[in-house]
Amino acid sequence: MRFKLFLNIDKHPFGNRLPFNYQYELSAVIYKILGNANREFSQWLHDNGFAADKKVFKLFAFSRLQIPDYRIEGNFLEILSDSATWYLSFLPERSTQEFIQGIFNEQQFELGNRQARIRCRVQSIELMPSPAFSEPMSFRTLSPMCLTLKRENGTDEYVAPTHPMARELIMQNLLDKYKAFTGNDFPDKNVAFDFKVDGKPRSSLITIKADTPQESKIRAFGCNFQLAAPAELLKIAYEGGIGGKNSLGFGMIEEKKNEKIILKIKEI
Numbered sequence: 001m002r003f004k005l006f007l008n009i010d011k012h013p014f015g016n017r018l019p020f021n022y023q024y025e026l027s028a029v030i031y032k033i034l035g036n037a038n039r040e041f042s043q044w045l046h047d048n049g050f051a052a053d054k055k056v057f058k059l060f061a062f063s064r065l066q067i068p069d070y071r072i073e074g075n076f077l078e079i080l081s082d083s084a085t086w087y088l089s090f091l092p093e094r095s096t097q098e099f100i101q102g103i104f105n106e107q108q109f110e111l112g113n114r115q116a117r118i119r120c121r122v123q124s125i126e127l128m129p130s131p132a133f134s135e136p137m138s139f140r141t142l143s144p145m146c147l148t149l150k151r152e153n154g155t156d157e158y159v160a161p162t163h164p165m166a167r168e169l170i171m172q173n174l175l176d177k178y179k180a181f182t183g184n185d186f187p188d189k190n191v192a193f194d195f196k197v198d199g200k201p202r203s204s205l206i207t208i209k210a211d212t213p214q215e216s217k218i219r220a221f222g223c224n225f226q227l228a229a230p231a232e233l234l235k236i237a238y239e240g241g242i243g244g245k246n247s248l249g250f251g252m253i254e255e256k257k258n259e260k261i262i263l264k265i266k267e268i
Contacts, residue, residue, distance in 0.1 A: 023249025
């Protein structure tokens with residue numbers, strides 16, 4: 001279930017600058033708003049999520065702010081427009097239209113850090129219609145895609161969506177999310193699946209929890225791509241995000257309409 005939030009940007013309290021790295025702060029905004037409305041639900045979502053084979057998924061995703069007019073000043077965005085839009089998507093059925101619209105509408109929140117922050121108010125929120133999930137489909141990222149391989153020492157290696165292992169990583173991630181959401185393995189053991197990037201991915205190095213002892217950096221990629229998969233997995237990618245770390249602001253996608261599809265579906 002996907003929502004489009006229309007934000008008013010109040011520049012009077014703090015100004016109009018925003019740091020590039022604000023995904024973590026947006027994630028915190030979501031948890032705070034959920035917590036104010038339903039603390040038990042927010043705490044459960046934060047602490048547990050949905051689990052499958054010791055992997056835990058939050059099963060929601062969100063975009064970067066869609067700002068009509070801005071300019072870049074060093075490591076900051078100077079926001080020139082007075083409004084922005086923001087997309088939120090929740091896979092769990094418990095997050096109904098009435099629940100999300102009721103708790104987010106007219107909410108006010110601050111975003112940024114000590115050096116640069118803005119104040120936003122949710123003017124309105126609308127439910128977005130879902131696309132017709134058919135195979136294959138063409139998508140683009142609304143927040144960069146994060147794919148990881150485990151090194152021998154247990155640390156993460158961030159890889160591009162053009163990496164030879166990208167298709168397998170994306171497929172397994174969607175199968176794991178399906179199991180976490182439904183409680184069952186995907187019924188087709190030979191699931192038909194394929195993935196192909198259109199053009200060159202755009203690399204971003206995102207700082208999480210900047211200027212704290214827990215600071216970390218995540219390499220992620222914006223791209224256009226084609227995805228061939230059963231409708232159930234396409235829906236999970238669209239509603240819950242593609243790749244990893246979706247609840248931190250990675251992997252939200254939208255359909256690219258009227259794109260020529262050249263991908264041929266494959267069975268594993």
